[in-house]
Amino acid sequence: MTDSVKYLLDEQALPKTWYNINADLPEPLPPVLHPGTKQPITPDDLAMIFPRAVIEQEMSQIREIEIPEPVREVYRQWRPSPLHRARRLEKALDTPAKIYYKYEGVSPAGSHKPNTAIPQAFYNKQEGVKRITTETGAGQWGSALAFSGAFFGLEIVVYMVKVSFQQKPYRRAFMETFGATCIASPSDTTESGRAILEGRPDSTGSLGIAISEAVEMAARRDDTKYALGSVLNHVLLHQTVIGLEAQRQMEMAGDYPDMVIGCTGGGSNFAGIAFPFLGERLREGRKVDFIAVEPSACPTLTKGKFAYDFGDTAHLTPLVKMYTLGSGFVPPGFHAGGLRYHGMAPQISHLTHLGYIDPRSYNQLECFAAGVQFAKAEGILPAPEANHAVKAAIHEAEKCRESGEAKTILFNLCGHGHFDMQAYMDYMGGKLKDLEYAEGEVAMALAGLPSVP
Numbered sequence: 001m002t003d004s005v006k007y008l009l010d011e012q013a014l015p016k017t018w019y020n021i022n023a024d025l026p027e028p029l030p031p032v033l034h035p036g037t038k039q040p041i042t043p044d045d046l047a048m049i050f051p052r053a054v055i056e057q058e059m060s061q062i063r064e065i066e067i068p069e070p071v072r073e074v075y076r077q078w079r080p081s082p083l084h085r086a087r088r089l090e091k092a093l094d095t096p097a098k099i100y101y102k103y104e105g106v107s108p109a110g111s112h113k114p115n116t117a118i119p120q121a122f123y124n125k126q127e128g129v130k131r132i133t134t135e136t137g138a139g140q141w142g143s144a145l146a147f148s149g150a151f152f153g154l155e156i157v158v159y160m161v162k163v164s165f166q167q168k169p170y171r172r173a174f175m176e177t178f179g180a181t182c183i184a185s186p187s188d189t190t191e192s193g194r195a196i197l198e199g200r201p202d203s204t205g206s207l208g209i210a211i212s213e214a215v216e217m218a219a220r221r222d223d224t225k226y227a228l229g230s231v232l233n234h235v236l237l238h239q240t241v242i243g244l245e246a247q248r249q250m251e252m253a254g255d256y257p258d259m260v261i262g263c264t265g266g267g268s269n270f271a272g273i274a275f276p277f278l279g280e281r282l283r284e285g286r287k288v289d290f291i292a293v294e295p296s297a298c299p300t301l302t303k304g305k306f307a308y309d310f311g312d313t314a315h316l317t318p319l320v321k322m323y324t325l326g327s328g329f330v331p332p333g334f335h336a337g338g339l340r341y342h343g344m345a346p347q348i349s350h351l352t353h354l355g356y357i358d359p360r361s362y363n364q365l366e367c368f369a370a371g372v373q374f375a376k377a378e379g380i381l382p383a384p385e386a387n388h389a390v391k392a393a394i395h396e397a398e399k400c401r402e403s404g405e406a407k408t409i410l411f412n413l414c415g416h417g418h419f420d421m422q423a424y425m426d427y428m429g430g431k432l433k434d435l436e437y438a439e440g441e442v443a444m445a446l447a448g449l450p451s452v453p
């Protein structure tokens with residue numbers, strides 16, 4: 001990409017290192033436990049499903065970790081992503097607040113996911129891996145890994161949550177265009193999938209189930225590894241490229257945020273924009289608030305329990321301490337598929353537990369209303385997931401209108417909604433309902449939490 005006209009300008013803002021928040025945590029993360037022995041896991045325990053370089057990053061305490069040059073070269077195609085001031089939205093809201101948003105929809109897959117798909121594909125290729133299995137909810141992560149596989153010459157197999165597989169045929173076609181294989185989950189290709197189908201033949205699937213299937217397939221073959229699109233430390237690390245760029249861009253704009261907002265499914269895009277700023281708060285005491293926004297129908301941070309739990313439904317993954325609704329919880333089929341996960345990134349859970357992050361939830365109708373308002377003002381149609389961040393930003397700007405405070409709001413517009421038009425059609429046709437999360441089902445799933453001494 002060095003021949004790109006964008007190159008010279010971009011080189012100043014594109015970071016050379018990612019930011020590892022483990023180096024600045026006020027208390028270390030609780031250890032990750034082996035599901036059998038319940039002892040802290042070792043790098044060897046993970047070697048069956050992840051490449052060495054990724055495992056090293058997962059456990060690293062080093063603050064700045066180099067972005068390999070081949071990864072930066074691919075990043076340059078769309079990075080630095082733009083930071084916009086939402087002036088027309090501010091005007092429409094008649095607010096004294098300043099609203100900035102970082103737009104990740106300019107990536108080839110249309111979201112922030114390639115920020116980690118590219119390095120994960122790079123490290124796997126470097127270590128001689130031939131095939132990567134993964135899961136995808138809304139299809140964003142599968143799309144990102146599919147094109148990353150095409151770039152680095154890897155075969156990609158994607159287990160796609162069934163409800164999204166049915167709702168979003170174009171996402172599947174997108175992945176297949178890059179040569180990836182896409183399988184609706186639960187499927188009959190794995191033991192985990194067959195076990196679910198036996199109990200619930202009409203299961204619409206969940207990220208927890210799809211993860212089980214992908215991990216099982218990777219564990220079965222030596223030339224195959226697994227890649228996760230969110231939750232884990234190394235994924236959040238790769239996403240910090242968003243916030244590091246935003247810091248430089250805000251500085252160019254002569255501003256600094258009073259609050260940073262992102263939506264949270266597994267927590268990666270929120271961490272991506274928030275952690276570099278949160279690091280400044282932890283190291284230098286800078287005053288800045290962090291708001292993590294989730295759907296009321298899958299309220300992990302606001303209604304879940306902070307406890308050790310499995311990352312998947314079949315209990316193949318290690319135990320991590322996180323906010324969870326229970327690994328057996330299957331969220332209702334609302335349209336922000338990327339936010340339908342029972343758990344939350346351990347780093348985000350930990351920092352929320354310590355009081356550094358304020359979680360909140362909104363219903364899907366108010367989020368779509370905010371997304372439509374944003375689209376009319378700014379000309380960008382957000383992904384249904386991103387609408388949660390948009391809603392919170394608008395809500396905060398409206399509070400400023402009441403109080404007269406001129407706060408500076410920064411939020412992550414983590415993806416566009418061009419593959420989500422069915423959801424917008426349903427919304428405009430009056431077919432969308434606010435879905436309640438099933439309290440009874442959560443209670444049952446939480447009762448099944450593993451006991452950890």
Ligand SMILES: *Cc1c(COP(=O)(O)O)cnc(C)c1O
Nearest residue numbers: 140230265266267268269338415
């Ligand atoms: C995957 C995805 C999410 C949810 O995942 P996080 O790890 O919480 O970021 C949110 N928005 C979009 C557009 C996504 O693709």
